Amino acid sequence: MSNFKQKKITTKNGKEYTLQHPGVRTVAKINDRVKNKHGIPSEEKVCDEMFAHVVVEPKVKIEDFESYIDMMEVANKAYYFITGVDDPDKDKTDGNDQ
Numbered sequence: 001m002s003n004f005k006q007k008k009i010t011t012k013n014g015k016e017y018t019l020q021h022p023g024v025r026t027v028a029k030i031n032d033r034v035k036n037k038h039g040i041p042s043e044e045k046v047c048d049e050m051f052a053h054v055v056v057e058p059k060v061k062i063e064d065f066e067s068y069i070d071m072m073e074v075a076n077k078a079y080y081f082i083t084g085v086d087d088p089d090k091d092k093t094d095g096n097d098q
Helices: 024-033 043-053 068-083 088-093
Strands: 006-010 016-020 055-057
Touching: 006 068, 016 068, 024 043, 024 068, 043 068
Parallel strands: none
Antiparallel strands: 006 016, 016 055
16 A cells, blocks of 8 residues: 555644554554553553554654643544544534534
8 A cells, every 4th residue: 555544633732743544454563562461552552653653744752742631632543543433522523413
């Protein structure tokens, strides 16, 4: 897959990021790498993987964030993007709550 799908996101605090899908095989490998021996995803590993392989602009790492909430918002949006899960925050902000 040479043309990976990209998506721009804006966080609640107004920062913009560009996400790029790394390909299905890479997503499967990421899912394997982030889990502990009991199959539970590690927040730190998920963040590291999302920032290394999915968030392409600006390039960030955990240490670049001042707020845990901001860091997890970016990592979660990146994870939702690569796994095809709808962002649960999306419905809250589109004004169509009916």
